[in-house]
Amino acid sequence: MNKWYQKAMIYQIYPKSFKDSNNDGIGDINGITESLDYVQQLGTNTLWLNPIFVSPQIDNGYDVSNYFAIDPLLGTMDDFQKLVEAIHKRKMHLVLDLPINDTSDQHPWFQDAIKNKDSIFRDYYIWSENQGNRPNNWGSFFGGSVWEPDPNGGSQYYCHIFDKKMPDLNWKNPEVRKSMADIAKFWIDKGVDGFRLDAFIHIAKANFGQNILNQKEKFPVDSSFYANLPEVKLYLKDFIKLVKGYKDDVFFLGEASSADAYQAAEYTRPERFGCDMVVTSDNYGEMYPMTDSKIPMFFQPRQLSIKRLKETFSVWEAVLEKISLPALTWGNHDISRVLDRLHIDSQDNDLPKALAVCMYLQRGIPIIYYGEEIGMRNLKYKKLRDFHDQRALDLIDFMQSKGYSDEEILTLLNQQDEMTARGPFQWSADKFVGFSNHHPWNWATHNDAAADEAVKNDGSLFAFYRAVLKIKTQPLFSEGQYLLLKTDAKIYAFERELNGKKAFVIVNFDHKTVKYRVPTVKVVHTLLSNKASSLVDNVVTMEQSGSIVIEEK
Known part of the structure; x- marks a missing residue:
């Protein structure tokens, strides 16, 4: 492992919602700079910022009208350069979100x-x-x-496969690929270490003469015609080759929301100048227990399925083993927060810790969405008119036409809509959660999670995340091989191995106390545990939501 990003631990920041330094209700770059000590204290070493370029904000910055300047809402280029300097002074790295499928119609x-x-x-x-x-x-x-x-x-x-004010770029044109590479080079010269390629799987389109064979809708959506087509890899190769030729250790994190493990492998082959890693929305181990055929799949109520989580990562880890690292994440800005999305009880302080151990110590690169480490939950809006994003507005119109009550629609949106996950970072219990002295741009009822108290409490979720990430820095966990172990249905256990040394991660997702025999004859010791008793003859006893990390001596 000779690239810096192979040992990255990424903290995703939604800039408008992290820290407001000038009290206008909108988070900004200076607010991020002021907060770097907190990010580093957590144990992360790489920041990923959602788009900061000039934008009309039709799609919260993903509609870019000027790739070469900072949006005035967020600050200035001088502010940005100070942020880069502060990040690099801490031996950390910076990844910028780069929308490449489309631009603003104002570009x-x-x-x-x-x-x-x-x-x-x-x-x-x-x-x-x-x-x-x-x-x-x-x-x-x-x-x-x-x-x-x-x-x-x-x-x-x-x-335009997204908003009508976001026309799609023609990646068939080599000049488009070169122009996007020039944009990346500009920011590399400013000190940027990598890019998240937003919506890159859509840069190739099928034959325009082919209609979607769905007669139930006037304009049906079928991403088969504009996602993951073979030409994507060709266009991507040209673009990344140009940028890597300029600076070879630039990190490319591709957003491949609908890709499976085999597509991810094809997108990340280093010899083909692919992405270094892709992130997908299909790795959360979710199931849909009460599917309502009238509701779009994105908004279907879901819950955690350990069976599906096992099936997913056993395949992803096996397929990518000799190619690239999987992205390890419980969510991002495009989906509601994990604790609400998976209906985790607000009084359960142990299951979030179990989720962290289970996900982030697998083989791959952790990506932690801001606030997850202190137990932030969705914003809870009080009225339907509080929702302004297009996906929510479409759902409201659709469900009202089907006879659903406003209360039913509001409950569903507060559980699943992406805007509920973009609330201000909760720094304290102050009036506006320490985010600002001004009413925040995105504001609603929230839980009582607060970073200032969490960092002082050795038993907090923050402290546990910090311990997990510290373990992740060990070569055994950052470089070691991965093997999902055969267990009872509700136990998630895997082995990490490097140069003959092994570690075992065991998590109990059952509602009862369980025993598990660690599969080794060697003496072991505990690196981290929660609700797990001391080992006796390599047998560990774990209460509900208990977790333990064990290493061979």
């Missing part, structure tokens, strides 16, 4: 493309060929058609 490329049909930037975007009609019935992830009429008139339509 100069698109503005020039619609003003002048002979512009070189016209071919930076995707236009329909058949005059006066949409070429197909493809539906956008944000509702409606993926095709929108040229704003300046004429008979052509442009493609």
Whole structure:
């Protein structure tokens, strides 16, 4: 392991919601700089920031109108340079979120493309060929058609698989790939160490003449036509090769939300200039116990399935073993917080610790979503009109049309909508949780988690996360091989091995006390435990949600 990112422990920060330094209700870059001691105290060594570029904020910064400047809401380039300097002074690294599938319709490329049909930037975007009609019935992830009429008139339509104000880039055009590489190089020169490639699996599209064969909807969504197509790897290779040729240790974390383990392997082959790691939304071990066919899958109520978690990671770890490292995470800004999403009781202080041990000590790179380490939960909005994101608005319209009550819809949104996970970081029990002296941009009822108390309490979730991440720094846990062990259904156990030395991680997800015999004849000792008794003849007794990490002497 000779690249810095192979031992990364990533802390994801949603900049607008982390720390407000100028009391305007919006988190900013200076707030992050002021908070680096906390991030380092936790034990993470890499920051991933959601987009900080100039944006109209139609999609909370993922609609970029200027890739070469900081959004004034968040600060200045001088503020950013101070942040980079402070991060590197602590021997930490910085990863920026880079939207590459699309731009804002306010971006100069698109503005020039619609003003002048002979512009070189016209071919930076995707236009329909058949005059006066949409070429197909493809539906956008944000509702409606993926095709929108040229704003300046004429008979052509442009493609957008997300919001209509976010036109898709034409990655078939080599100049697009080169321009995106130039953007990455600009930020590398500013000191950035890596990039999360947002929505990269969508940069190739299928034959526009093929309709989606779904007659139930006017504009059906089927990502088979605009996700994970073979050309994605070709375009990605050209882009990453250009950037890695400029600086070879730049880290690329690809967002492959719908990819399986085999697709992840293809996206991360180093000899093909792929991503260094991909993160997917399919690794949370979720099941849908009460599926309602009227509700979109994203909003279906879910719960933790140990069986599915085992099936998932046994495959991912096996498939990626000689290729790349899996991403180890319980969530991000695009999904509700894990404690609410999986319906974990607010009085259960042990299950969150079990989840941390279970996930982050596997083979791979931990990614911790801000606030998870202190037990933050979803914001709880009081009224439907408090929701403004497009996915929530579409769900409200749809469910109301199906006769669901506002109370039912509100309950579902407060459990599952992504905006509930983007609340202010809870620094304290003060009026606005220590985030700001001004009413925050995203605000609703919240739980009583507070970082200032958590860092002082040796029994807190924060202290436990810190202990887990300290163990993760050991070569056995950062470099060792992984083997999921055969156990009872409700026990999650795996072995890590390096140069003949082994460690065992055992977690009890059962509702009763269980015993487990550690599969070794050697003497062992405990590195970390919670609700687990001392070992007797290599047999450990664990209460409900108990966990233990054991190493051979």
